[in-house]
Amino acid sequence: xxxxxxxxxxxxxxxxxxxxxxxxxxxxxxxxxxxxxxxxxxxxxxxxxxxxxxxxxxx
Numbered sequence: 001x002x003x004x005x006x007x008x009x010x011x012x013x014x015x016x017x018x019x020x021x022x023x024x025x026x027x028x029x030x031x032x033x034x035x036x037x038x039x040x041x042x043x044x045x046x047x048x049x050x051x052x053x054x055x056x057x058x059x
Contacts, residue, residue: 010018 013021024052
């Protein structure tokens with residue numbers, strides 16, 4: 001027997017069915033940790049590094 005389910009374009013699906021399909025696609029990140037993949041912006045101003053004071057020189 002053949003699958004009798006018709007193809008319906010995503011835009012014409014009901015809101016409920018679209019939500020169900022979207023939830024199936026959003027399975028998760030698995031072993032990937034996106035927070036550890038953030039790179040520092042080279043143009044960002046980092047006050048901590050630029051204005052570091054060496055207190056040993058003051059004595």
